Amino acid sequence: MADINVAVKKLAAYGLATGLIEKEDIIYTVNSILIVLGLDNTDAEIAEIEKLSAEVPTDEAELGCYLEKVLGELDDYAAATGLIENDSVVYRDLFDTKLMGLMVERPSAIIKKFNAKYKESPEAATYYYYNLSKNSDYIRRYRISKDMKWIAPTEYGDLDITINLSKPEKDPKAIAAARNAKQSGYPKCQLCWENEGYSGRVDHPARENHRIIPVTIQDTKWGFQYSPYVYYNEHCIVFNSQHIPMKIEHNTFCKLFDFVKAFPHYFVGSNADLPIVGGSILSHDHFQGGH
Ligand SMILES: [Zn+2]
Known part of the structure; x- marks a missing residue:
């Protein structure tokens, strides 16, 4: 060793x-x-x-x-x-995230730096924040780099295909432990603000190294963060500070425009608020964007 x-x-x-x-x-x-x-x-x-x-x-x-x-x-x-209880990927992730969290400044300090960069330009702010998210290991670079990506020509145009390998593989020991664990309602889901700095459990990822940037969307408080699993370039998530369900309505479009007004170099979109087709977390109002 x-x-x-x-x-x-x-x-x-x-x-x-x-x-x-x-x-x-x-x-x-x-x-x-x-x-x-x-x-x-x-x-x-x-x-x-x-x-x-x-x-x-x-x-x-x-x-x-x-x-x-x-x-x-x-x-x-x-x-x-x-x-650590077991020498397997879920337990190792829980442990090393705690170590990484020690080196990431507190949310208020990160938000101040982000806002100072934003005064330079929105690009400078997202550049800073994306690099932080990788350096802190919130985005695990060494797993993302194992993703398989290629372009497939189709009769409708070129299709980008990605096989994402950065979500931890199934861990039988963790699955067994999660089955016996007491059900926890905290945080309510993986998109809730309460994930910031959270220790994690066998059935919920550790986020000690995670920091969220507050943004204002339709006069309400929303959070801006990257997806730890990065399906595409600078894959970000914009989420309601409240744990309320997805609902596609007129105001959804106003919200989407508020975000791209603040970050004109980014795009943002939404999954449907219907089960199965969206395949997303429908219990928490959120959008997905990127560079
Ligand atoms: Zn939630």
Whole structure:
């Protein structure tokens, strides 16, 4: 098994290299990681982590591989020391999301940065937020990169086809545990605001590393976020701050236009509010957009 001390340093170095944390945050971050790992000492030094951060790849694909490897080592440690119940993908995801959440600023700080970028341009704001969503591992780059994509010519025109591999594979141990778990009504669904910072459970993904941007749609509070599973370029979700059902009506179109007025470089659309055809979460009013 990899040296846990080295893995801790590499994770902090990743945070520094991607701008999740700054130099002044290094010791604090290392200590936070140690707490989650149940450790109380390390030989990590600021200069060493700065040096390691210079070795973190900048290429998108290599950066994903780097994080996958480091988190894998930390998950292995958690499995070997009993920090996670089962050594399977759902439990590993729950654990490493907690680690990543330590390096993501609080919502108010992220919203301030987003709004400052928005004053430059809506593009600058979404560029910042999309990169944050990937660097925080809310969007797991190394899984998205395994998606299969191709274009199929049809008599109606070219059809983009994607096989999405970024949702965690079925995990028999987690399915069995979820069957016996007490039913929880919190958060009410995967689109609710209450997912922000949530620990997750065997039957609900962890979101400690998730941050939401508030937007105003038809004078009501809505949330803007990316889809963690990215079906297409900068796949975003715009959702009602209240857990209320989808309803397609005249006002739906006013809402859609409000969003594209604020983000003219994005498109937005809606699934039908009918079961089966939409295949979406009908219990929570939301739209899907992208770049
Ligand atoms: Zn909901």
